[in-house]
Amino acid sequence: MFNRTAIAPLEYTRKLWMRSWVGLTMLFLYAPLIVLMIFSFNDSKRNVVWKGFTLKYYQKALNNDSLVEAMVNSLTIAFLATIISLVIGALAAVMLWRFRFPFKGLVEGTMSLPIIVPEICLGVAFLIFFAKVDWPTDLPWPLNLSAITIAHITFCFPFVAMVVRARLASFNKEEEEAAKDLGATEWQAFRDVLLPHIKPSLVAGALLAFTLSLDDFVITFFTSGPDTITFPVKVYSMVRFSVTPEVNAASTILIILTVALTFIALKYQGVKGISDAH
Amino acid sequence: MSGPMQDWKSQKKPFAAVATAPVFWLALFFIAPMMIVWLYSFGQNAGPADIDISGTLDNYKRATEWLYLSIFLKSLAVAALTTLICLIIGFPVAMAITFAAPKWRPWLLLGIMLPFWTNLLIRTYALMALMGTNGYMNKGLGWLWEGASWLRTLVGMQPLEAWTPVQLLYNNFAVVLGLVYVHLPFMVLPLYSALDRLDKSLIEASLDLGAGHFKTFMQVVVPLAAPGIVAGVMITLIPALGAYLTPDLMGGTDSQMIANVIERQFKRANDWPFGAALSFLLIYAMFILIALQSMRSNTVKEAR
Numbered sequence: 219m220f221n222r223t224a225i226a227p228l229e230y231t232r233k234l235w236m237r238s239w240v241g242l243t244m245l246f247l248y249a250p251l252i253v254l255m256i257f258s259f260n261d262s263k264r265n266v267v268w269k270g271f272t273l274k275y276y277q278k279a280l281n282n283d284s285l286v287e288a289m290v291n292s293l294t295i296a297f298l299a300t301i302i303s304l305v306i307g308a309l310a311a312v313m314l315w316r317f318r319f320p321f322k323g324l325v326e327g328t329m330s331l332p333i334i335v336p337e338i339c340l341g342v343a344f345l346i347f348f349a350k351v352d353w354p355t356d357l358p359w360p361l362n363l364s365a366i367t368i369a370h371i372t373f374c375f376p377f378v379a380m381v382v383r384a385r386l387a388s389f390n391k392e393e394e395e396a397a398k399d400l401g402a403t404e405w406q407a408f409r410d411v412l413l414p415h416i417k418p419s420l421v422a423g424a425l426l427a428f429t430l431s432l433d434d435f436v437i438t439f440f441t442s443g444p445d446t447i448t449f450p451v452k453v454y455s456m457v458r459f460s461v462t463p464e465v466n467a468a469s470t471i472l473i474i475l476t477v478a479l480t481f482i483a484l485k486y487q488g489v490k491g492i493s494d495a496h
Numbered sequence: 497m498s499g500p501m502q503d504w505k506s507q508k509k510p511f512a513a514v515a516t517a518p519v520f521w522l523a524l525f526f527i528a529p530m531m532i533v534w535l536y537s538f539g540q541n542a543g544p545a546d547i548d549i550s551g552t553l554d555n556y557k558r559a560t561e562w563l564y565l566s567i568f569l570k571s572l573a574v575a576a577l578t579t580l581i582c583l584i585i586g587f588p589v590a591m592a593i594t595f596a597a598p599k600w601r602p603w604l605l606l607g608i609m610l611p612f613w614t615n616l617l618i619r620t621y622a623l624m625a626l627m628g629t630n631g632y633m634n635k636g637l638g639w640l641w642e643g644a645s646w647l648r649t650l651v652g653m654q655p656l657e658a659w660t661p662v663q664l665l666y667n668n669f670a671v672v673l674g675l676v677y678v679h680l681p682f683m684v685l686p687l688y689s690a691l692d693r694l695d696k697s698l699i700e701a702s703l704d705l706g707a708g709h710f711k712t713f714m715q716v717v718v719p720l721a722a723p724g725i726v727a728g729v730m731i732t733l734i735p736a737l738g739a740y741l742t743p744d745l746m747g748g749t750d751s752q753m754i755a756n757v758i759e760r761q762f763k764r765a766n767d768w769p770f771g772a773a774l775s776f777l778l779i780y781a782m783f784i785l786i787a788l789q790s791m792r793s794n795t796v797k798e799a800r
Contacts, residue, residue, distance in 0.1 A: 239588045240604070247611045247680065250622035253632060257625075310518035317511050319504040325519065332526055334782060336738025338755040339533070339775040342762055346536060346772070347529035372525045375518070404510050433615050436740050436755075440762070450617045457621050457745065466625075469618040476614050480606075 258466035275467040288452035296431040299370035307378025315386040341440035355443035378423035385419030537772035555773035571753040575736035578675040582683040590687035612681035629661040666748040674742040683728040690724020
């Protein structure tokens, strides 16, 4: 900023108006979140005036059984959906990358549909589907989350497949052939040669699936039964009917969790790797 | 890609091992639910919990009534406006990231991506808290108002009357602002990846040959970044068109979008066949948008 060298023609980022533009955009993106986080520590029911520091809303949020249950449900669903999406997505990527088979274009196109179809349509489809097949709703935990988890896997695994397939493109098939020539079975070659190569994309895909699942409101809203509440659905009803500072506290916890996950991803891949994955 | 692809027939066992799970999942938990919705859209309510698939087109006929058609058109207009604003805000940001010093670039990108990873509901709620009648946006406007009033007294005019908070939420303005807030990262990321691949010497050449920054931008940068612009527009327009949460929470009674109408058919109005028809119309609209995009990119390829 205090650099006195002349601004080169292409150094657009050093121009004042460009800097202010980026600064204002960042302010627009972050101000609401930062205000929300700061006021989760505010000792006042009304959210505007600072009345002093308190942790009582965190205490309240953590003592609110249905809120904690919703959080546990959300994390459980995200965890299960991530693992299954990772397996199915990786298999799908290997299938599309390695084999020629009839109707390949059709399979590939269909697999990208869950990404494109609007959330509301997918949510409605699952509502009708689970009603039609009489999916049981009174199962014990965690089986009562199965419908939501299935819905989440459907929209998460195509993303995993996309990320893994991009990584597979740089795989040298001769390595796998060499392993087989040296006596490795199909499975050993997969486990010891291919799997290590796609590992970074599996980490990226897992984080993507986890965040997508944790983030989803619309599809869950349609799929969840009367007794299964996830965090976004719970926050939705709290925002809808009575805004309490507890929501701020719970939201802050989730934001911090998201940031922590992002930094774990950073550690694994570096900032560059993350930006390339998108 | 290295090496030729294998034919599935020569490798039946490995093929079955990788193909079974994804194909099975897709058929059972995506195609089957979608087919049921599609069939329901040709049905009618036969009882409280019974739908008769009679092949009727009444649901589609009803969807073309002005009431629903106008909501559809309005959703399209709101989504298009959102996309345009995102493009106007996002393009300079993407340019700034592209031409930033290498050590800053990843952090700027992370700055754009972090909100994108944050929960949508939390972001909407945070924006709502800021926009409430007691929120900071109203306070900021109040300060501006008082500043203007003070300036008026300086030049000897009557001060303005006292500031009364305005209702920023629960109207169409709030919906567009909310959608822009949520979708801005969707626009910036594809724009950045297109600009990043652009050959910077072309911009230098244009500037050296006497074109100004604006002319260079319009005649060199924009045409070369066109694929990224199209990708960004699609990736913003499609989810904005099907948005449910933002109009539901931030909109007023007159700002419902097509997704809210669909939701109502499944919850309060309890008219599943009509809701199914509306939701398939929304899917067809997406298909048309995607087809237009691929037609466009094909003609561009042929022209080169």
